[in-house]
Amino acid sequence: xxxxxxxxxxxxxxxxxxxxxxxxxxxxxxxxxxxxxxxxxxxxxxxxxxxxxxxxxxxxxxxxxxxxxxxxxxxxxxxxxxxxxxxxxxxxxxxxxxxxxxxxxxxxxxxxxxxxxxxxxxxxxxxxxxxxxxxxxxxxxxxxxxxxxxxxxxxxxxxxxxxxxxxxxxxxxxxxxxxxxxxxxxxxxxxxxxxxxxxxxxxxxxxxxxxxxxxxxxxxxxxxxxxxxxxxxxxxxxxxxxxxxxxxxxxxxxxxxxxxxxxxxxxxxxxxxxxxxxxxxxxxxxxxxxxxxxxxxxxxxxxxxxxxxxxxxxxxxxxxxxxxxxxxxxxxxxxxxxxxxxxxxxxxxxxxxxxxxx
Amino acid sequence: xxxxxxxxxxxxxxxxxxxxxxxxxxxxxxxxxxxxxxxxxxxxxxxxxxxxxxxxxxxxxxxxxxxxxxxxxxxxxxxxxxxxxxxxxxxxxxxxxxxxxxxxxxxxxxxxxxxxxxxxxxxxxxxxxxxxxxxxxxxxxxxxxxxxxxxxxxxxxxxxxxxxxxxxxxxxxxxxxxxxxxxxxxxxxxxxxxxxxxxxxxxxxxxxxxxxxxxxxxxxxxxxxxxxxxxxxxxxxxxxxxxxxxxxxxxxxxxxxxxxxxxxxxxxxxxxxxxxxxxxxxxxxxxxx
Numbered sequence: 039x040x041x042x043x044x045x046x047x048x049x050x051x052x053x054x055x056x057x058x059x060x061x062x063x064x065x066x067x068x069x070x071x072x073x074x075x076x077x078x079x080x081x082x083x084x085x086x087x088x089x090x091x092x093x094x095x096x097x098x099x100x101x102x103x104x105x106x107x108x109x110x111x112x113x114x115x116x117x118x119x120x121x122x123x124x125x126x127x128x129x130x131x132x133x134x135x136x137x138x139x140x141x142x143x144x145x146x147x148x149x150x151x152x153x154x155x156x157x158x159x160x161x162x163x164x165x166x167x168x169x170x171x172x173x174x175x176x177x178x179x180x181x182x183x184x185x186x187x188x189x190x191x192x193x194x195x196x197x198x199x200x201x202x203x204x205x206x207x208x209x210x211x212x213x214x215x216x217x218x219x220x221x222x223x224x225x226x227x228x229x230x231x232x233x234x235x236x237x238x239x240x241x242x243x244x245x246x247x248x249x250x251x252x253x254x255x256x257x258x259x260x261x262x263x264x265x266x267x268x269x270x271x272x273x274x275x276x277x278x279x280x281x282x283x284x285x286x287x288x289x290x291x292x293x294x295x296x297x298x299x300x301x302x303x304x305x306x307x308x309x310x311x312x313x314x315x316x317x318x319x320x321x322x323x324x325x326x327x328x329x330x331x332x333x334x335x336x337x338x339x340x341x342x343x344x345x346x347x348x349x350x351x352x353x354x355x356x357x358x359x360x361x362x363x364x365x366x367x368x369x370x371x372x373x374x375x376x377x378x379x380x381x382x383x384x385x386x387x388x389x390x391x392x393x394x395x396x
Numbered sequence: 397x398x399x400x401x402x403x404x405x406x407x408x409x410x411x412x413x414x415x416x417x418x419x420x421x422x423x424x425x426x427x428x429x430x431x432x433x434x435x436x437x438x439x440x441x442x443x444x445x446x447x448x449x450x451x452x453x454x455x456x457x458x459x460x461x462x463x464x465x466x467x468x469x470x471x472x473x474x475x476x477x478x479x480x481x482x483x484x485x486x487x488x489x490x491x492x493x494x495x496x497x498x499x500x501x502x503x504x505x506x507x508x509x510x511x512x513x514x515x516x517x518x519x520x521x522x523x524x525x526x527x528x529x530x531x532x533x534x535x536x537x538x539x540x541x542x543x544x545x546x547x548x549x550x551x552x553x554x555x556x557x558x559x560x561x562x563x564x565x566x567x568x569x570x571x572x573x574x575x576x577x578x579x580x581x582x583x584x585x586x587x588x589x590x591x592x593x594x595x596x597x598x599x600x601x602x603x604x605x606x607x608x609x610x611x612x613x614x615x616x617x618x619x620x621x622x623x624x625x626x627x628x629x630x631x632x633x634x635x636x637x638x639x640x641x642x643x644x645x646x647x648x649x650x651x652x653x654x655x656x657x658x659x660x661x662x663x664x665x666x667x668x669x670x671x672x673x674x675x676x677x678x679x680x681x682x683x684x685x
Contacts, residue, residue: 108488108491110495154666154669154670155669161430161487161491161628162624162669162673164488164491165620165621165624165665166665166666166669168617169621169661169662169663169665169666170662170666172617172658172659172662173659173662173663173666176655176658176659177655179655180653180654180655289617293495293499296492300492340502340503340506340507340511340610341503341507343499343502343503344499344500344502344503344504344506344507345503346496346499347495347496347497347498347499347500347503348496348499348500349496350492350493350495350496350499351478351493351496351497351500354482354485354489354492354493354496355478355481355482355493358485358489
C-alpha cells in the first residue's frame with residue numbers, strides 16, 4: 039500500500055496520484071495508440087465498441103455512481119444522440135460539430151427529463167426514466183420523416199476534411215480521441231465544485247442541502263451532462279451500426295448500460311472501462327460457447343440476456359463493488375500480505391425504516 | 397353502446413394490470429423491496445398452469461391449485477436464494493437484482509417451454525355472456541371476479557389478521573419488528589410465497605385472453621406504472637391504478653393514431669409523477685433525517 043503525504047491542494051486534485059500511475063497509464067496510452075498495427079479489423083472494431091460503450095458508461099457513471107440517481111432509460115439518450123447525429127450529418131454539418139450538437143440535443147433532453155423528476159428518488163426515478171425511454175422508442179418508430187420509422191435509415195459516412203472515418207483504423211482513432219476527451223471532461227467535472235456537489239448528494243441528500251448545495255440545479259446538471267455524454271456515444275454508435283432502427287435501442291440496451299457500470303464498479307471511472315470490456319467481450323464469449331456446447335444448451339433462445347441477468351445477480355450478491363472493487367481487494371491482499379483483514383471491506387448494512395405514513 | 401363495450405374490455409385489461417400491481421404492492425408493503433420480476437413470475441405461473449393442465453392432463457381446477465402451490469414454493473426459493481442476502485442492501489441493488497431475475501426467468505421459460513406461443517386450455521373458451529347488445533367473454537368476467545375477490549381478501553388480511561399486521565410492522569422497521577418478536581425472515585419468505593402465488597393466479601386468469609410466450613411478462617412494466625399511479629404501497633390503489641391505465645389504453649387504441657396506445661400507460665405515469673408523485677392513495681412521505 040502506498041501512502042502519499044499530501045502537502046499541496048494541487049496534489050489532492052491531480053489526475054494521477056503518483057508516478058507509478060503516470061507510468062502505467064503512459065504504457066496503456068502507447069498500447070492503445072499502436073493497437074491498429076497489430077490488431078486485425080474485427081478486433082479493432084470490437085475495441086472501438088468498447089470505447090463507445092465506455093463513453094456512454096462515463097455518462098451513466100456520473101449519474102448512477104457519482105450522483106446516486108438511477109436511470110433505467112439511458113438507451114433513449116443513446117438513441118437521441120444517434121438519430122440527432124445522423125440528422126445533423128445529413129444537413130451537412132461537419133463531423134465534430136455534428137457530434138457536439140448530438141451531445142447537446144441529448145443533454146437538452148436529459149435536462150428536460152431530469153428537471154421534473156427531481157422530486158423523485160430511487161424507484162420512482164428509475165421507473166420514470168424507463169417510461170421516458172419507452173416513449174422515445176415509440177416516437178422513433180412513428181416519426182417517419184425524420185427517423186425512418188421501423189424501416190430505419192442509413193447513417194451518412196463520417197467524412198471529415200476529406201478523410202472517411204467511418205470504419206477501420208480511422209474510426210478507431212475517432213472513438214479513441216472522443217473517449218479520451220470525454221474522460222478528461224468527466225474527470226475535470228468531478229474535481230470541480232459541481233462534481234463534488236454531486237458526490238455530496240449521493241452520500242446524503244439532506245446533509246448536502248444543509249451545506250448549501252442547490253439540489254435541483256445539481257441534479258439537473260448531472261442528468262444533462264450524463265445524457266450529453268451518452269448522446270456523443272450514440273453519435274459514434276450510429277456510425278458503428280451503419281443503419282439505425284428502433285430495435286437497436288430497447289430496454290435491454292438500457293439494462294446493458296446499467297449492467298456495465300454495476301459490473302465495472304460504481305463510483306469509479308476505471309470501472310467504466312472494465313464494464314465496457316465486459317459487455318463487449320461477453321456476447322463474443324457466448325457466441326464461441328454456442329459452437330462448442332451441445333446444441334440443446336447452446337441454442338437456447340434468449341441465452342444472452344439470461345446470462346446478463348445471471349451475472350448481474352451474482353455480482354450484486356457477491357461483489358457489489360464490481361470488477362474494480364475485486365481488483366482493489368486483490369491488490370490490497372498482496373500489498374499487506376500476511377496482515378490482510380477481510381473486515382476492511384465489510385459491507386455496511388442499513389436496516390430500513392419506512393418512508394410510508396400508514 | 398360501443399363505449400360501454402370498450403369500457404368493459406378496459407376494465408378487464410385493467411384488472412390484469414391491477415392483479416400484477418397487487419403483487420408489487422404486496423412485496424413492497426411487507427419488505428420495502430421492489431420486485432421488478434413480478435411480470436415474469438406471472439409468466440412462469442401461466443407456464444406452470446400450461447404444464448399441469450395441458451401436458452399432465454390435470455383438471456382445470458386441480459391444475460389451478462397445483463400451479464398456485466408450486467408458484468408459492470418458487471417464491472420461497474427465490475426469496476431464500478436471492479433476496480435474503482440482499483436484506484439491508486440499498487434499494488437500488490435490490491431493484492437491479494430483480495431486473496436480472498426477470499431476464500433469467502425469461503431465459504429459463506424460453507429454454508424449457510420454447511419461444512413459440514401456446515394457449516392454455518380452459519373451460520371458458522368461446523363462451524360469451526350477453527346483456528342486451530353487450531357481449532362479454534367469460535374469461536374477462538373471470539378476471540374481473542378473481543380480481544375483486546383477491547383484492548377484498550388481501551385488504552381484510554392486512555387489516556385484521558395477526559400475520560398481516562406483523563407483515564406491516566416488518567416493513568415499517570425491520571429491526572424494531574425483530575425486537576418485538578416478529579420472525580422477520582420467515583415473514584419475508586411468506587410474503588414472497590404469497591406474491592408469487594398471486595402472480596400465478598394472475599397468470600392463469602390472463603392466459604385465456606393472451607397467448608403464452610416468454611415475453612408476456614413485459615406486461616409487468618405497465619402494471620408497475622399502474623402501481624405507482626395508485627400510490628405504491630396501497631392495495632386498493634393498485635387496482636384503481638390498473639383500471640385507469642387499462643381503460644385509458646383501450647380508448648387511446650380506438651380514438652388516437654397508432655403508437656399512442658402503446659405509450660398511454662407511460663404517459664399517464666409521467667403526468668402522475670409530475671402532478672402528484674405520491675400517487676392517488678398516498679402512503680409515502682419525504683424521509684426525514
